[in-house]
Amino acid sequence: MTWRRNNSACGQRGGFTLLEVTLALSIITVLSGIMYWFFWNITVATEQQTSRSRDVQLVRVILDHMACEIRQASGFVPGYGPGVIGTKHMISINTAVLPDKKLLYPRSITDVEEARQFDLREVRYYIGWDEENLDEEGDPRALGLVRRVSKTYLREMIIEGEDETDSGDEEQIVAVKEELYAPELKYIEFKYFDGATWWDDWEIAQGNTLPQIVRVTIGFEPVPPREEEMELVEDDFLCDEEDQEPLAADRFAMFIRLVQADTFFGSRLTREASAFSSSESSKP
Numbered sequence: 001m002t003w004r005r006n007n008s009a010c011g012q013r014g015g016f017t018l019l020e021v022t023l024a025l026s027i028i029t030v031l032s033g034i035m036y037w038f039f040w041n042i043t044v045a046t047e048q049q050t051s052r053s054r055d056v057q058l059v060r061v062i063l064d065h066m067a068c069e070i071r072q073a074s075g076f077v078p079g080y081g082p083g084v085i086g087t088k089h090m091i092s093i094n095t096a097v098l099p100d101k102k103l104l105y106p107r108s109i110t111d112v113e114e115a116r117q118f119d120l121r122e123v124r125y126y127i128g129w130d131e132e133n134l135d136e137e138g139d140p141r142a143l144g145l146v147r148r149v150s151k152t153y154l155r156e157m158i159i160e161g162e163d164e165t166d167s168g169d170e171e172q173i174v175a176v177k178e179e180l181y182a183p184e185l186k187y188i189e190f191k192y193f194d195g196a197t198w199w200d201d202w203e204i205a206q207g208n209t210l211p212q213i214v215r216v217t218i219g220f221e222p223v224p225p226r227e228e229e230m231e232l233v234e235d236d237f238l239c240d241e242e243d244q245e246p247l248a249a250d251r252f253a254m255f256i257r258l259v260q261a262d263t264f265f266g267s268r269l270t271r272e273a274s275a276f277s278s279s280e281s282s283k284p
Helices: 002-013 018-071 162-166 266-282
Strands: 084-086 090-096 120-134 140-150 176-182 187-193 213-219 251-257
Touching: 018 090, 018 176, 018 213, 018 251, 084 187, 120 187
Parallel strands: none
Antiparallel strands: 084 090, 090 120, 120 140, 140 176, 187 213, 213 251
């Protein structure tokens, strides 16, 4: 009889109480939540780092391409004007290009002649805006960075519009190409250095028209276009690092030195004279 009572008691102690099961489930739930939070944070951080690396790579490619074209800008081309004309948010470059390699290949007299290519192109960079679809604040929406290329020596004769496609002239159809170059980039800013002063705009009509340095800043967050008065820019880029204001987190800048610029700073004198005459004419 004693042995049976002990065996019955041991059988009762082999199970789990409701409190023990509830406590175990609570511990498992907490550990699962911690593990989910940990892996979720790792996934988000990885995606952010990947997106950041992709943005930096895109910016590097765009800036390198723009720098190559700006460095190849001509000083002044008769019949086409200055090599660089720019405002705070747009730049136009007369740049020299090399023809395609296929034009150098030997051809027989029976081969079809390749299309002729002009070695001087006008390239423009600016942000395109959708004036019809406005955002919540009533400002136009940024479409992205636009690149416009004119690769013909008859620019003033190009007719834009519906008549252009009806003319049947293939050279005119491809003479001007305007494309949304980088829709991810929605901000661009240019500043021009004449050797002593930074300017928000640049336009010189005679002599070597190139600035000494062009500073290009691009970013991903748009700034709505507003009417701004062009003014002289302080030389904050030449100050000590602790006195300079850092760029926004989404913006990247590059300083582009133009080796073809006048080594005697002739463009500086012309730019200062132009600014002086403009200020005098604006006085009442």
